[in-house]
Amino acid sequence: MSDADEGAYVGQRLARPEDRRFIQGAATYVDDVALPGMVFAAFVRSPHAHARIKSVNAEVALDHPKALHVLTGAEAVKASHPMPVYSYEPAQKIEKPAYPCLAAERVRFVNEPVAVVAATDRYSADDVAELVEVEYEPLPVLMDPEVSLQESSAKLHDNLPNNIGLHLVRQGGDIKAAFAEADGVLRRRFRMHRHTGSPIEPRGIVASYNVGQNALTVYASTQIPHILKTHLSEILDFPESNIRVIAPDLGGGFGNKLQVAPEYVAVCLLSMRLGAPVKWIETRRESLSAFIHARDQILDAEIAYKKDGTLLGISCNILVDAGAYLDARISGPTLGAGLWLTGPYRLKGYFCDMKETMTNKCPYAAYRGFGSTKGVFVIERSVDLIANELGMDRAEIRRKNLIQPEELPYKTVSGLVYDSGDYEEALDRALQAVDYQKLKAEQAALRKRGKYIGIGLAMAVEGAGWNTYTAAMARPYVPTQDYSTITIRMNLSGRVTIYIGDTSMGTSHGVTASQVAADALGVRLEDIDLVEGDTAVTPYDSGTRAARFAGVVIPGVEKAAKSLRSKVARVAAHILEAAPEDIEIRSGEAFVRGLRSKTVTLQRVAQVAFAEVWSLPPDIPPGMEATESFRAPRDSICVTWPYSVHMPVVEVDVETGITKVLKYVIVHDCGTEINPMVVEGQAVGGSVQGIGGVLFEELVYDEDGQLLTSTFMDYLLPTACEVPNFDVVHMATPAPQIPGGYKGMGEGGAVYSYAAVISAVADAIEHLGVEVTSTPLSPKRIRQMMRERAVVAA
Amino acid sequence: MNRTIQTRVNGRKSIEENVEPRMLLVHFLRDRLRLTGTHVGCDSTNCGACTVLFDGKAVKSCTVLAVRAHGHEVTTVEGLAQNGKLHPLQAGFQHEHGLQCGYCTPGFIMAACDLLSRNPAPTEQEIRLGLEGNLCRCTGYHNIIKAVQWAAANLAEGKSDHV
Numbered sequence: 003m004s005d006a007d008e009g010a011y012v013g014q015r016l017a018r019p020e021d022r023r024f025i026q027g028a029a030t031y032v033d034d035v036a037l038p039g040m041v042f043a044a045f046v047r048s049p050h051a052h053a054r055i056k057s058v059n060a061e062v063a064l065d066h067p068k069a070l071h072v073l074t075g076a077e078a079v080k081a082s083h084p085m086p087v088y089s090y091e092p093a094q095k096i097e098k099p100a101y102p103c104l105a106a107e108r109v110r111f112v113n114e115p116v117a118v119v120a121a122t123d124r125y126s127a128d129d130v131a132e133l134v135e136v137e138y139e140p141l142p143v144l145m146d147p148e149v150s151l152q153e154s155s156a157k158l159h160d161n162l163p164n165n166i167g168l169h170l171v172r173q174g175g176d177i178k179a180a181f182a183e184a185d186g187v188l189r190r191r192f193r194m195h196r197h198t199g200s201p202i203e204p205r206g207i208v209a210s211y212n213v214g215q216n217a218l219t220v221y222a223s224t225q226i227p228h229i230l231k232t233h234l235s236e237i238l239d240f241p242e243s244n245i246r247v248i249a250p251d252l253g254g255g256f257g258n259k260l261q262v263a264p265e266y267v268a269v270c271l272l273s274m275r276l277g278a279p280v281k282w283i284e285t286r287r288e289s290l291s292a293f294i295h296a297r298d299q300i301l302d303a304e305i306a307y308k309k310d311g312t313l314l315g316i317s318c319n320i321l322v323d324a325g326a327y328l329d330a331r332i333s334g335p336t337l338g339a340g341l342w343l344t345g346p347y348r349l350k351g352y353f354c355d356m357k358e359t360m361t362n363k364c365p366y367a368a369y370r371g372f373g374s375t376k377g378v379f380v381i382e383r384s385v386d387l388i389a390n391e392l393g394m395d396r397a398e399i400r401r402k403n404l405i406q407p408e409e410l411p412y413k414t415v416s417g418l419v420y421d422s423g424d425y426e427e428a429l430d431r432a433l434q435a436v437d438y439q440k441l442k443a444e445q446a447a448l449r450k451r452g453k454y455i456g457i458g459l460a461m462a463v464e465g466a467g468w469n470t471y472t473a474a475m476a477r478p479y480v481p482t483q484d485y486s487t488i489t490i491r492m493n494l495s496g497r498v499t500i501y502i503g504d505t506s507m508g509t510s511h512g513v514t515a516s517q518v519a520a521d522a523l524g525v526r527l528e529d530i531d532l533v534e535g536d537t538a539v540t541p542y543d544s545g546t547r548a549a550r551f552a553g554v555v556i557p558g559v560e561k562a563a564k565s566l567r568s569k570v571a572r573v574a575a576h577i578l579e580a581a582p583e584d585i586e587i588r589s590g591e592a593f594v595r596g597l598r599s600k601t602v603t604l605q606r607v608a609q610v611a612f613a614e615v616w617s618l619p620p621d622i623p624p625g626m627e628a629t630e631s632f633r634a635p636r637d638s639i640c641v642t643w644p645y646s647v648h649m650p651v652v653e654v655d656v657e658t659g660i661t662k663v664l665k666y667v668i669v670h671d672c673g674t675e676i677n678p679m680v681v682e683g684q685a686v687g688g689s690v691q692g693i694g695g696v697l698f699e700e701l702v703y704d705e706d707g708q709l710l711t712s713t714f715m716d717y718l719l720p721t722a723c724e725v726p727n728f729d730v731v732h733m734a735t736p737a738p739q740i741p742g743g744y745k746g747m748g749e750g751g752a753v754y755s756y757a758a759v760i761s762a763v764a765d766a767i768e769h770l771g772v773e774v775t776s777t778p779l780s781p782k783r784i785r786q787m788m789r790e791r792a793v794v795a796a
Numbered sequence: 797m798n799r800t801i802q803t804r805v806n807g808r809k810s811i812e813e814n815v816e817p818r819m820l821l822v823h824f825l826r827d828r829l830r831l832t833g834t835h836v837g838c839d840s841t842n843c844g845a846c847t848v849l850f851d852g853k854a855v856k857s858c859t860v861l862a863v864r865a866h867g868h869e870v871t872t873v874e875g876l877a878q879n880g881k882l883h884p885l886q887a888g889f890q891h892e893h894g895l896q897c898g899y900c901t902p903g904f905i906m907a908a909c910d911l912l913s914r915n916p917a918p919t920e921q922e923i924r925l926g927l928e929g930n931l932c933r934c935t936g937y938h939n940i941i942k943a944v945q946w947a948a949a950n951l952a953e954g955k956s957d958h959v
């Protein structure tokens with residue numbers, strides 16, 4: 003690939019140049035950072051789910067020959083402000099339950115940090131932590147989110163009289179009229195269980211305080227380097243200008259690493275005390291028990307419909323088990339569940355009441371899909387159940403209610419504004435790809451032989467890029483609108499560097515940003531580098547989140563690259579003695595249009611711009627750099643609206659309860675595709691998280707608040723043996739409001755796969771007289787359902 | 797009592813003094829030899845991010861004490877490319893987009909190395925089974941399987957460094 007014409011790179015299945023470092027073991031994750039004089043931290047954590055801290059004694063610990071320091075909760079609370087929290091509903095007021103970086107008076111979940119120690123090496127840090135003596139007085143434990151709401155229940159926070167952390171209500175259309183018109187109402191309690199993203203790289207930080215410069219440099223495993231910097235500044239009362247956050251290579255994040263981790267704050271405090279670099283790397287046990295939990299919601303829904311299958315309205319009460327504290331992003335997954343209840347369907351009325359209750363569990367927040375997983379589960383499962391009740395085919399009932407292309411842009415009753423696409427076409431293509439009619443016939447034949455296969459079907463419109471989020475995060479810096487600011491620079495050698503303030507967490511920013519910039523600039527892909535994640539050299543950015551890279555960041559890259567191109571053209575025109583508008587740039591050379599003989603290399607252009615500035619006319623500024631912002635459209639909560647239809651096929655063994663996924667079809671449309679291989683990777687990876695979430699993964703607490711699944715031995719992630727091959731069918735309806743037409747899609751498969759896998763299992767076993775309305779659908783749960791059915795039948 | 801450990805790592809002799817008996821091989825490689833391509837993802841031998849070749853066979857280096865490596869040979873992901881040429885498995889992972897965040901990748905590559913040395917032409921099912929001890933949270937495995945198939949085909953043809 004050397005002679006690049008305009009448009010040559012975008013749309014190609016290109017391998018990622020950045021892979022060279024990963025496949026050779028030469029990437030830099032946070033645990034690979036080693037600074038001179040670096041010491042190691044370990045946390046002292048609560049063995050109780052709820053207790054008063056009576057005393058913390060560090061004397062014995064400090065006697066350890068390798069101990070350097072012990073920082074207790076009481077000291078940390080004096081030296082820092084509580085962890086932040088805000089609402090995705092800009093108007094919403096939140097009573098902040100105090101969330102200290104280290105517990106000082108009370109612990110509220112098992113493994114909550116109460117002190118942090120520093121020692122000369124990793125192993126000694128663990129030894130020292132074990133020697134810190136903490137005396138507790140156990141308090142009553144609240145594990146059930148519904149019990150937590152009861153008046154007689156103990157209160158977890160003094161300022162939350164009902165244990166309600168957050169209460170949101172949204173409505174749209176005419177819910178009364180919708181229900182008045184109904185021939186039937188489906189009423190069900192849906193429940194999704196607690197599980198989480200569990201990136202294979204756990205959290206980690208190296209904080210390095212330089213006394214002489216009064217400067218704090220932080221290497222952190224985070225999706226939000228700039229936002230983390232802003233928060234650290236607020237929490238530590240430390241000038242933002244003197245903090246530098248570097249997000250090195252990130253070993254997965256999936257929304258979990260949007261967290262402003264209390265542990266990170268504590269490690270910064272420790273480094274400031276010691277005046278030395280301090281490293282902390284989380285263990286898996288800590289990660290599963292004290293990082294971020296997700297998904298866990300109870301959704302009581304009522305769906306009104308007519309007997310011809312027309313859907314009319316949805317009303318839902320959502321209860322979120324928020325755990326012990328409100329994470330900064332807590333309201334997102336709640337609101338997301340509520341907003342996505344309307345699916346890709348025409349509805350007349352909507353009402354949703356969302357409550358977050360406090361319990362003695364690990365705090366709850368974002369995980370890929372950001373709430374939509376639950377909303378999509380509820381509406382898709384309800385549509386299936388209504389179809390069953392009416393004796394309609396599941397595809398046909400959807401067809402009847404789907405929003406049609408000519409109705410777009412379409413504002414749903416919950417307030418989302420879908421932009422473009424053809425949902426019915428996507429449905430048809432999925433049915434065709436999976437060979438629905440033939441499969442149904444096979445299914446019927448197999449049933450007679452006691453073999454139960456199920457055909458899953460789920461579809462949704464996913465939101466990419468969040469407008470309200472930005473406001474909440476970066477207050478008071480930004481209005482309610484997503485944006486990106488990109489710097490792009492040509493170097494003296496003629497090579498180009500793009501500077502982006504977020505960080506790739508497996509999301510292929512290197513190759514995709516380079517493809518777009520190479521086309522816009524007229525340079526070769528191999529002449530572009532990407533610098534990300536370092537707040538000292540990249541423009542302010544709200545981070546890698548909400549699938550915003552393609553729809554929000556990439557247009558910024560394109561804009562900055564075009565702006566740089568016009569600077570290059572001006573200097574080249576000067577050298578070639580031509581008019582800038584006659585300059586063309588291709589494959590790293592500038593020439594006069596139609597006159598290939600009048601050519602100059604970009605290296606020469608850069609030399610003139612940087613080092614021979616005296617030869618430039620006075621109106622051409624020196625250097626070769628452009629910074630541009632792209633402001634996302636803000637007529638809706640999200641920026642772009644990719645969509646998908648997922649059709650997995652499963653076989654359920656009702657004896658063992660084991661579900662095997664045999665096949666998986668994805669039809670998706672994320673607008674103009676920059677790199678279809680990357681798109682497929684995101685769609686498939688996210689789908690497997692749904693397979694894991696529905697069938698295998700579960701965070702199980704006992705009644706005393708002990709987590710029973712705190713290793714990968716009991717928290718089961720899917721392996722290569724539990725997942726099928728995938729068929730991915732591409733559609734590409736450009737995003738009408740985004741230059742280039744890109745839509746994000748990193749939430750990707752996760753948005754749809756939960757509903758799809760649940761639907762597949764239901765299709766396999768519901769004819770046996772059970773009903774699937776909750777997860778997990780683990781072997782144990784399926785066996786239990788079959789047993790209960792036998793009892794009912796008897 | 798701390799020990800001196802002599803090993804051959806990636807074909808090179810290494811002598812490290814003063815190694816704690818409890819030090820795990822993975823931390824020895826990472827912290828002492830600064831070979832940070834071998835990763836840690838769990839504390840229960842489940843994730844395989846730490847997989848290296850020990851005398852040519854794949855082991856999870858979080859389950860081996862560093863002292864056990866005395867007098868033995870260890871190959872890590874850093875030792876796979878030869879004379880600037882990528883190993884076909886490395887090239888295969890890049891070619892087939894078999895990695896996203898890359899954290900699990902060195903472990904998968906080393907496990908697959910062992911697999912292909914025992915079974916140069918594995919079926920899809922054999923690849924899946926052979927990689928059962930490695931977890932990837934990003935890719936959904938689909939492209940990892942393709943990467944190993946690509947490597948097997950190219951190993952057979954004696955090709956490498958495709959990209």
Ligand code: FES
Nearest residue numbers: 837843844846858
């Ligand atoms: S670190 Fe997970 S198996 Fe070794």
Ligand code: FES
Nearest residue numbers: 896897932933934
């Ligand atoms: S590529 Fe991220 S865990 Fe495998």
